[in-house]
Amino acid sequence: MSAEGAGPAEADGMRALLVTGAVGVGKTTVADAIGDELEERGIPGAVLDLDWLRRSWPSPAGDRFNSRVELANLRAVCAVYRGTGARVLVAAGVFEEVGARADYEEAFGCPLTVVRLRAPRDLVRSRLRRRHERDPEALAWHLARFDELSAILEVARVEDAAVDAAEDPRVSARRVLAAARI
Numbered sequence: 001m002s003a004e005g006a007g008p009a010e011a012d013g014m015r016a017l018l019v020t021g022a023v024g025v026g027k028t029t030v031a032d033a034i035g036d037e038l039e040e041r042g043i044p045g046a047v048l049d050l051d052w053l054r055r056s057w058p059s060p061a062g063d064r065f066n067s068r069v070e071l072a073n074l075r076a077v078c079a080v081y082r083g084t085g086a087r088v089l090v091a092a093g094v095f096e097e098v099g100a101r102a103d104y105e106e107a108f109g110c111p112l113t114v115v116r117l118r119a120p121r122d123l124v125r126s127r128l129r130r131r132h133e134r135d136p137e138a139l140a141w142h143l144a145r146f147d148e149l150s151a152i153l154e155v156a157r158v159e160d161a162a163v164d165a166a167e168d169p170r171v172s173a174r175r176v177l178a179a180a181r182i
Contacts, residue, residue: 013087014082014086014087014088014089014109014110014111015087015088015089015110015111015112015113015180015182016078016088016089016090016091016104016105016108016109016110016111016112016113017034017088017089017090017091017112017113017114017115017176017177017180017182018091018092018093018095018104018112018113018114018115019031019034019090019091019092019093019115019117019176020092020093020094020095020114020115020116020117020153020158020159021094021116021117021118021119021153022094022124022145022146022149022150022153023124023128023142023145023146023149024119024124024125024127024128024131024142024146025117025118025119025124025165026117026119026127026165026169026172027092027093027094027117028049028051028092029169030092030117030165030169030172030173030176031047031048031049031090031091031092032047032169033169033170033172033173034047034090034173034176034177035047035090036170036173037170037173037174037177038088038090038177038182043087043088043182044085044086044087044088045081045086045087045088045089045090046081046086046089046090047090047091047092048074048077048078048089048090048091048092048093049091049092049093050070050074050091050092050093050094051092051093053069053070053073053074053077054066054067054069054070054073056069067095067100070093071103071104071107074091074104074107074108075106075107075109078107078108078109079109082109082110088182089108089110091108094149094153095158096149096152096153096156096158097156097158098156098157098158100158101114101158113160113161113180113181113182114158114159114160114161115159115160115161115162115163115176115179115180116153116158116159116161116162116163117162117163117165117172117176118162118163118164118165119164119165121146121147121150124146125143125146128142128143128146160179160180161179161180162179163175163176163179
């Protein structure tokens, strides 16, 4: 898009970065580490966890994961962050269909890059067991959801790039930033 036809966020170089992947791969941890990297580089930004933007109940009929609530909240929060001078908006979250991309980009209010974070199944299952050791129902749901979501994302290919998670979140953050060309 030419600078004349670009929206304000695109013309001024503002970017959004969505770290996506199945449950337990480290999206939120890596998004936080990306925020630290950007701060050290002197790049104004903000980090969001999309799970928190959709956490409400009950879910409306036909919207199992509160996606409409998430998008409405994302739109509002990103407007505030853009108004405070954020240049890079980083989010951890999931959308499962390529068709949803335009909705997310509109909600961010600037061009969106999606990077999928991958981690070995055994590692993720171990993390989930530790995370939900006192809640067998939640553990069972998350273990099943990891497999379900991994399969969905493998077919959907919503990402612009994919990176393998490293043991150190800062290494993963640098990999994601490099993949997103930030």
